[in-house]
Each structure stands twice: as structure tokens, then as C-alpha cells.
Amino acid sequence: xxxDKAPLSEERxxxxxxxxxRIRRFEETAFELxxxxxxxxxxHVSIGQEGCSVGACSTLREDDAILTTHRGHGHSIAKxxxxxxxxxxxxxxxTGLCHAKGGSMHIADVSKGHYGAHSIVGSNMPxxxxxxxxxxxxxxxxxxxxxxxxxxxxEGSFHESLNLASIWKLPVIFFCENNHFASSTRxxxxxxxxxxxxxxxxxxxxxxxxDGMDVLAVHEVMVEAVDRARRGLGPSLIEAKTYRYFGxxxxxxxxGPYRTEEEWNEWKAKDPLLVAEEILGVTETQKxxxxxxxxxxxxxxxxxxxxxxxxxxxxxxxxxxx
Amino acid sequence: MPEVKTRTIxxxxxxxxxxxEEMERDEKxxxxxxxxxxxxxxxxxxxxxxxxxHERVRNTPISELGFTGAAVGAAMAGYRPVLDMRxxxxxxxxIDPIANQAAKLRYMLGGQVSIPLVIRAPEGGGSxxxxxxxxxxxxxxxQVPGLRVIVPSDPADAKGLLKSAIREDNPxxxxxxxxxxxxxxxxxxxxxxxxxxxxxxxxEGSDITLIGIGSQARNCLxxxxxxxxxxxxxxxxxxxxxxxxxxEGLAGSVRKTGKCVIAEEGHKSGGVGAEIAASVQEAAFxxxxxxxxxxxxxxxxxxVHTKLEAIVLPSTEKVVSAAxxxxx
Numbered sequence: 044x045x046x047d048k049a050p051l052s053e054e055r056x057x058x059x060x061x062x063x064x065r066i067r068r069f070e071e072t073a074f075e076l077x078x079x080x081x082x083x084x085x086x087h088v089s090i091g092q093e094g095c096s097v098g099a100c101s102t103l104r105e106d107d108a109i110l111t112t113h114r115g116h117g118h119s120i121a122k123x124x125x126x127x128x129x130x131x132x133x134x135x136x137x138t139g140l141c142h143a144k145g146g147s148m149h150i151a152d153v154s155k156g157h158y159g160a161h162s163i164v165g166s167n168m169p170x171x172x173x174x175x176x177x178x179x180x181x182x183x184x185x186x187x188x189x190x191x192x193x194x195x196x197x198e199g200s201f202h203e204s205l206n207l208a209s210i211w212k213l214p215v216i217f218f219c220e221n222n223h224f225a226s227s228t229r230x231x232x233x234x235x236x237x238x239x240x241x242x243x244x245x246x247x248x249x250x251x252x253x254d255g256m257d258v259l260a261v262h263e264v265m266v267e268a269v270d271r272a273r274r275g276l277g278p279s280l281i282e283a284k285t286y287r288y289f290g291x292x293x294x295x296x297x298x299g300p301y302r303t304e305e306e307w308n309e310w311k312a313k314d315p316l317l318v319a320e321e322i323l324g325v326t327e328t329q330k331x332x333x334x335x336x337x338x339x340x341x342x343x344x345x346x347x348x349x350x351x352x353x354x355x356x357x358x359x360x361x362x363x364x365x
Numbered sequence: 366m367p368e369v370k371t372r373t374i375x376x377x378x379x380x381x382x383x384x385x386e387e388m389e390r391d392e393k394x395x396x397x398x399x400x401x402x403x404x405x406x407x408x409x410x411x412x413x414x415x416x417x418x419h420e421r422v423r424n425t426p427i428s429e430l431g432f433t434g435a436a437v438g439a440a441m442a443g444y445r446p447v448l449d450m451r452x453x454x455x456x457x458x459x460i461d462p463i464a465n466q467a468a469k470l471r472y473m474l475g476g477q478v479s480i481p482l483v484i485r486a487p488e489g490g491g492s493x494x495x496x497x498x499x500x501x502x503x504x505x506x507x508q509v510p511g512l513r514v515i516v517p518s519d520p521a522d523a524k525g526l527l528k529s530a531i532r533e534d535n536p537x538x539x540x541x542x543x544x545x546x547x548x549x550x551x552x553x554x555x556x557x558x559x560x561x562x563x564x565x566x567x568x569e570g571s572d573i574t575l576i577g578i579g580s581q582a583r584n585c586l587x588x589x590x591x592x593x594x595x596x597x598x599x600x601x602x603x604x605x606x607x608x609x610x611x612x613e614g615l616a617g618s619v620r621k622t623g624k625c626v627i628a629e630e631g632h633k634s635g636g637v638g639a640e641i642a643a644s645v646q647e648a649a650f651x652x653x654x655x656x657x658x659x660x661x662x663x664x665x666x667x668x669v670h671t672k673l674e675a676i677v678l679p680s681t682e683k684v685v686s687a688a689x690x691x692x693x
Contacts (some may be wrong), residue, residue, distance in 0.1 A: 110440070142475035153477045158441055165463050169434020170466065176435060179444035180395075181421070187438075200461075203431030210426070324606055362476035362627035 048266055051259075059101050061333045063093040063316055068337050069126065071118065072345065073133055073147075074289070083135025084146040089117040091288040092252075094315030095220045098261025098283075099188060102269045108156050108174045108187040113148040115285070116159035118190050124152040126340060127347035129361040135350035141352045142361065148254040152213060155328045158187075164225075165198030167191065167306045168217065171202050173276070174222045175213035186214040186272040194225025196239045205246040211308065214272035216265070220255060226291045227301040243280040256313040257284030259322050286310035371521075372553035373595075377408040379524035379552050380485075380541065384410065384447065387531040388417050388555065391445060394531060395421040397432050398449025398485075408546065409485070410449060433459035433484070438469045440482040440536075447531060453488035453502050453540070467536040468511035470495060479534045483527070487541040489580055489630055490678050496666035501579070501631040503540050507608050507640060513537040513561060514608040516637075518582030521549040522605055525559030533561060542580040542630070561606050564614030570600035573624040573688050576615055576645075577603055578637050581628035581660070581679055589685035597692060607637055616648035623654035626687045628679055633661035658687045 051059075069089040077086050089096065096117035100109065103122065111118040113163040119129060124140070132139030133147050141149055151159035158174060159206050161167040172190035195201055196219055208215045219239050223230050236242060243250025249271070253264045261283055268279035288311065298304045320330065374382070386395045400406045402414035402424040412507045414422040425432040429450070436446035456463070467480045488497030506514050513535050517523040523541070532538040567582060568589050577585030582603040589599040602618045604610060619625045625645060627638040638659040647652060663677045 086382050093389075109436075140475060140477070141473060144475055145473040149473045151474045151476070151477055153441075158438070158478075159474055161466070163461055166434065166461055166466055169462060170438035170441065172431065173435035173438025173440070173446075175438075177439045177444050180444065200430055200434060203428045204434070206426060206437060207428060207431045288397045303416070362472050365471060365479040365481075 044330060047318055048270060051262070055101070057325070057329065059262070060096050060319050060323050060325050061337065062097045062101070062121050063258065063319055064333050064337050065340065066093045066096060066120045067316060068341055069120060070116050072341055077135070082133050082147070083143065085292050086133065086147040087114040087292050088289050089287060091310065091315070092220055092222060092255065092285045093117055093316065094256050094258040094261055095218070095283045095285055099190070099218055099265050101262055102265040103156070103186070103188065105156055106183070107185050108158050108178070109190065110158050110171050110172070110174070110187070111160045111190045111196070112164070112167065112192060113160060113162040115150055115190070116147070119150045119152065119157055119160065122157045123155040123321070124157050125155070126152065128152070130344040130348040131351045134348045135353065137358065138347070138351040139356045142358065144362070165191065165195040165200040168195070168204035169202050171215050172213060173206045175215035176210060176211065178214050179211070184273040186216060186269055188216045188218055190218045190220060192225060193221040193223065193230040193234065193239060194228070195350045196242065197233055199259040203275055205242070205248065205278070207246050209246040212275065212277035214275070215278040216268045216272060217278060217280045219280065220285055221282050222285050222286070222287045224291070224301065227295070229301065238282060240282040248278050248280060249279040250280040250282070252282045252284060255285030256315045256318055257322070258315060258319045266285035369553045371553050373549050374520055374552050375546065375669050376520045376523050376548045377546040379520035380409040380527055383524045383527035383531070384413055384441050385416065387528055388413070388421065393443065394445045395401060395423060396445060396447050396449065397423045397425050397436060399427055399451055401449050407451070407487070408451070409541070416627050429455055429458040430462065433548070434462035434466065436482050437462045437470070437480060440467070440480045441470065441478045442568060445531060447483040448485060450484060450486045452498055453486040454497050454500050456484070456486055463512070463536070463538070464509045468509045469572060472511055480536045481534045482536045483530045484537065485539050485541060487543050489543045490505040490667045490674060491544050493653040493669050493671060493674060495669040498543040500630070501662070502536070503607060504631050504640070507637065511536065511608065512608060514540065515561065515606045516540045516579040517605060518542070518545065518579050518580060518603050519548065519578065521552045522559055522565070524552050525557050526561065526605065528566045529558045530676055531559050532558070532605065540579060541659070544580045549581065562609040562611055562612040564601060564602055564604045566618065567603050568599070568601040570622070572598045572622060573600070573692060574618040574622045574629045575599050575601045575684060575688065576625060576641060577601060578607070578629040580628035580630050581684070583634040584679065584684050585628055588688065591685050592688055596649045597688065599688060602660040604641065610641065610644060610650050612644045616645050619645050619649045623652055624691045625653070625657045626660060626684060628684050630679060632661055632664050633659055634664050636661050658691055660684050660687050
């Protein structure tokens with residue numbers, strides 16, 4: 044049995060739960076800051092989708108790569124991105140991960156294998172193929188995981204990337220978070236298939252649909268895909284069905300023109316944190332301890348961000364050319 | 366200065382030599398593109414697949430967006446990909462990874478990555494290939510900060526600048542002029558590079574400055590020979606790279622002659638010539654004795670028929686006539 048396939052220890056399961064809490068509380072805090080006008084630029088929160096980010100990233104090594112999207116706080120945190128520098132980026136500070144050049148939509152922490160949030164929908168998939176190609180050249184068993192939404196599965200880049208990764212048998216995992224809406228456009232309207240994972244068949248690679256609200260179920264399908272990729276057997280497509288509780292972005296209400304409160308409540312009843320508490324067996328005492336620790340970490344991150352300097356005018360040319 | 370030993374080779378052979386030498390020198394360099402590994406459809410990539418194997422000389426499907434984005438990813442992960450676009454017209458399918466990703470990632474990610482990527486983009490008309498296979502589009506890309514744009518006009522520059530481009534830690538659009546592929550010229554022997562960002566005087570003169578971009582540097586040299594027969598001593602300057610643009614290198618010549626014609630194969634409106642004319646007048650307005658004139662492709666697509674194509678494209682004759690108009 045490979046290392047990836049070893050059963051999850053109690054410690055690892057608790058760590059997964061804590062990561063989900065870290066994401067939830069980070070994004071709730073960020074959204075409050077955003078509403079108070081403290082965030083520089085827009086943010087897109089992934090609250091409701093934590094089972095996907097933690098279920099997926101909990102299978103990865105630090106030297107594996109992820110690429111994410113404009114809705115990428117969750118994946119960033121789950122992959123180990125430094126929270127103080129991430130918070131500083133949201134607040135437009137010089138100490139931010141992107142030196143206040145990228146903002147929330149371009150969080151990256153390459154030292155942790157996070158090759159960036161990419162805000163042009165679908166643009167990250169070809170780049171993941173290239174990182175997978177580099178890993179193939181290196182031969183160290185690293186994998187690249189690219190997160191994208193249901194909307195991106197209708198971009199040409201999705202299809203070209205699946206084809207390239209398949210013909211070259213690259214260690215790339217295409218992880219589609221189907222949260223049912225591309226901005227306001229419902230997936231059933233925009234997509235030719237009921238399950239996006241069915242598109243894997245067109246590229247002769249494994250495709251699986253999983254309950255994205257269940258962190259363990261996501262973890263298990265990822266373990267299979269990661270194992271395949273590390274053994275040189277090529278890419279996989281995973282579709283996790285999930286739901287975003289918030290609107291697409293600032294001006295977009297939680298429900299209204301494109302979804303009902305009833306539908307919203309149905310998904311909230313399957314909240315990934317509630318599901319995790321049950322299946323991982325998190326006690327009230329443990330939950331309280333996790334919450335306290337997460338709160339301390341967040342307050343430290345926020346203090347760091349608030350105390351950090353803003354960029355200087357001369358920084359405008361910094362990092363344009365190597 | 367020690368005498369540099371040269372031999373005469375073609376523009377495409379110079380490119381081929383640069384690719385061989387840089388792949389030999391650095392194992393992180395690899396090539397991707399359509400039909401580059403087996404069939405040697407282009408003389409620029411001949412023999413590379415046999416020499417370095419098909420892992421490093423990697424044939425791609427017809428998938429410009431996919432393999433260009435993949436090259437950006439591989440560059441982020443520490444490799445030095447060199448892409449072969451066959452024609453710049455096909456590169457339009459890959460604008461997002463070039464303009465939104467390669468050019469911006471280093472800046473946008475606070476310097477966490479560099480993108481040592483070279484995109485070889487052959488281009489140009491004169492072969493009756495029509496509107497979608499004849500374009501010169503380098504002007505589009507000087508609007509993209511973060512991207513180097515190189516426009517070599519002879520074999521020596523093609524080799525020396527391509528080797529520099531492959532060693533550069535920034536993304537580079539390396540434009541090649543199909544009309545120049547068979548052009549022969551002296552190229553120094555051995556490991557030879559040319560600096561990115563330096564214009565070159567290709568012919569010294571005192572009466573008028575002819576600035577030629579890419580294929581039109583050749584036409585400007587031919588024009589200078591014709592003008593010499595009429596007693597006009599033209600200086601020919603080649604910017605060689607248009608991001609960065611060596612404004613001082615160009616303005617220096619204009620300060621000497623006071624008159625300037627700029628020739629390019631791209632369309633006139635919003636072209637490289639427009640940018641150079643604006644920059645040169647900002648730097649040397651006091652020295653100008655006449656307006657700067659641009660010779661460029663007409664603002665219509667490049668048609669197939671030889672007669673129509675010749676009307677649209679710039680030529681040696683058009684450069685001569687522009688120069689004479691300025692001097693009259």
C-alpha cells in the first residue's frame with residue numbers, strides 16, 4: 044500500500060476538520076472586512092465548498108502543486124499558504140503574498156506549492172498541464188492539481204488541457220468544483236452533460252463524480268487519483284458537487300434572481316462542516332479547542348496585516364521584469 | 366578588438382544553430398510546437414528531434430491555447446520552454462496565456478515566479494498566403510508590459526538574439542520573418558549572443574535615417590543602395606528589439622540626419638512605426654527638419670493575388686520614394 048493510501052489517523056482527521064474551520068472563519072472574517080471597506084478590491088468567498096478544498100489538498104505533499112481560481116481562498120489555506128501574508132494581500136499591504144499587486148484573486152504561495160489563483164476562467168488548466176510536464180521531467184512523483192468551477196468546464200482550455208494531459212500521461216488532477224452556478228448561469232443550462240465527469244470519457248481518462256459536501260468522500264477519490272498520477276498512469280477528472288452559500292461577488296445576492304431560498308436551505312442542511320463533525324467524530328470539546336486556536340491564528344494574521352505598511356509609489360515597477 | 370571569425374549562413378540556419386546550442390548548453394531548455402519533431406517542416410527546427418529526442422523536442426496537437434499555457438506552467442516550475450508557433454496568425458488562439466498569464470504572472474504574484482519562455486513566431490506576407498497567413502502582429506504585443514519583443518532582421522541577429530532570449534528570465538516574443546528565412550549573411554562562430562534592448566546601425570549615412578523593423582530593415586538596406594546611386598547617403602538603423610525599445614539608439618541617428626522614414630511590414634495604424642515616431646519626436650524634436658514618414662502595410666488584410674498583395678505590403682521602392690519625398 045502506498046503512503047497515500049494509508050488509513051487516515053485520528054490526528055489527520057482532526058487536522059482536516061481544523062483546516063475546514065480555518066477556511067470558514069478566514070472567509071467569514073474576510074467578508075466582514077470587505078463589507079467594512081478594509082479589503083482592497085473584490086473578493087469571492089467559497090463558504091460551503093470547504094469539503095472540496097480540504098478533501099483534495101489533504102492528499103497532497105508540500106512539493107505537489109495546486110492552481111486555483113478567483114474563488115481560491117479555501118484551496119490556498121488547505122495547501123498551507125501563510126495566513127498573515129495572505130490576509131495582508133487582501134488588505135493591500137506591501138507584505139502581502141503578491142506585494143499588493145494581485146489581491147484576493149491572485150493569491151499564491153509558491154514556497155508551499157501553491158502556483159497561484161488565476162482569475163481568467165479556465166486559464167489555470169493549461170498551466171497545470173505544464174507544471175505536470177515539468178514534474179514528469181523531474182521524475183519525483185509530484186502531482187499538479189488544478190481547481191476550477193463548472194463554468195470553466197465549458198472553456199476550450201479545459202478540453203485542450205484534458206487532451207494534452209491524457210496523450211502525454213501527465214500527473215495532473217483536474218478537480219472541478221461544480222457549485223452549480225457560473226456567476227448567475229445554472230450549470231444545467233450551460234453544460235451538455237448532467238455530470239461533468241462524463242467528459243473524461245472523451246479523453247480516455249478516469250472521471251468520477253463525488254459529494255463535495257463530504258470531505259472524506261472527496262479525500263478518498265483524490266487518494267485514487269493521486270496514486271495513479273504518482274505512478275505515472277496519467278491524469279484524472281474529479282467532479283465534486285457542491286454549493287456556494289454566498290453570491291458570486293459583491294453585488295450578487297445570496298438568493299434571488301437565479302436561485303431560491305428553499306434550494307439554498309437544502310444545501311445548507313448538508314453543510315460540509317456539519318458533515319465532517321459527524322463522520323470524523325468531532326466532539327464539542329474538540330470543536331471548541333479548534334475554534335479557539337483558529338481564532339487566535341486569524342487574529343494574529345489580521346494584526347500582522349493591519350500593522351504592515353502599504354506599498355510605496357516606487358514599487359509600481361517592482362517585479363515587472365526579472 | 367580581436368577579429369571575429371564568421372561564416373555565411375541563412376537566417377533559418379542561424380535560428381537552428383541557436384536552438385541546437387542552447388539545448389546543448391542547458392538541459393532545462395525544451396521545445397514544443399506542431400510538427401517540429403519528425404518532419405522538419407521548418408528548416409529552423411530541422412534535426413533537433415533526432416539530436417535531443419522527442420521528450421525535449423515535443424510535438425504537440427493543434428492546440429495553441431493548451432500548449433502555450435502549458436509552456437507558461439513549465440516555465441513557472443523551472444523549465445525554459447521554447448515554442449514554435451508556425452505562424453503568428455495561429456498564435457491568436459493563445460493570446461490569454463501570453464498576455465494575461467506569461468506577461469503578468471511575475472508582477473501579479475509579487476515576484477514569486479519568473480517566466481523564462483520564448484515564443485518563436487514566424488510571420489509575414491509576400492507568398493500569396495492571404496489574410497490569415499500573412500500578418501505581422503508584433504505591434505499588438507508592445508501593448509503588453511512584461512513581454513519582451515524581438516524582431517531580428519539578419520542571420521547574425523537572429524542567432525545572437527535567440528540565444529539571449531532563451532537565457533532571458535522573462536517571456537519573449539521572438540518574431541521571425543518568413544521572407545528572411547533564406548537570407549544569407551555572416552554569423553560569428555562559436556557561442557555568440559547579441560544584447561536585448563540595443564538598436565544597431567546597419568549602414569552609416571548622413572542625409573536621412575531609415576528605421577527598418579524586421580523584414581523592412583532588409584528593404585531599407587536595399588533602398589539605401591538605390592538612394593546612393595542618386596547621391597543620397599542614407600543611414601539604416603534597426604531597433605532589433607521593440608520591447609525594450611532603444612529610443613536613444615534611434616534618436617541618435619535622427620539627431621545626426623534630421624530626417625526619418627520608418628518602415629515596417631505590419632499595418633500602419635497603431636503600428637510599431639507609430640510608436641517609434643512618437644518616441645523619436647519626444648526625444649529629438651529639435652533636430653527634426655521634416656515630419657517623420659511611415660511606410661507600412663496598408664490598413665487592409667493582405668490579399669492573395671500577387672498584384673494586390675504588392676499594393677498592400679511595403680517594399681524597397683516604397684521606402685525609396687518616401688525618402689525622396691522627404692528630401693525633395
